[in-house]
Amino acid sequence: AQSVTQLDSQVPVFEEAPVELRCNYSSSVSVYLFWYVQYPNQGLQLLLKYLSGSTLVKGINGFEAEFNKSQTSFHLRKPSVHISDTAEYFCAVSPGYSSASKIIFGSGTRLSIRP
């Protein structure tokens, strides 16, 4: 079975500072990996996904993530955050042995941006 651990429940950063949100996964098979964002009172929105190919994945809103198989990690980064990035971020995993769409979500990291 697959699982996801988001190591930080909350991350406060100052505006225009860089940020890294950490995600580790556990799986005995290959995986697909995702980051979703949830703005206040809204549904989840896909930021980026790793299915295959380059381990550095670029997403929307200037975010990127790097798949590290040896460390079973998929950390999310942004070089300079804005107030509008205030949201909850979810890392998610799907088993790579199946083409079906089942996704398992982590518990989320709340990113708060200080002016």
Add this chain to the structure above:
Amino acid sequence: EAGVAQSPRYKIIEKRQSVAFWCNPISGHATLYWYQQILGQGPKLLIQFQNNGVVDDSQLPKDRFSAERLKGVDSTLKIQPAKLEDSAVYLCASSTRDRVEDTQYFGPGTRLTVL
């Protein structure tokens, strides 16, 4: 293109009462998902439909929860009777197909409070 629609947005009920949530997916999306998101946790899949058939309902508490998608378009999730632990946000999502590479689009959710 219209997004995933859900109603109501908020619902407060007493325990042992029944409640129903409605979801209208993006037009043309064959796959529909219901997730439960308890405060402080990531979304958990309750049930997945492919057109009007159930693909996965392994985590649906079938003694009290039921869901249907009779015409393969909109869907209803029902809880009867509700328990205190059912307090959560219920998210509906849809995708073009049941494929991991197809993005799941989420609705804004229904926040259920059981008193």
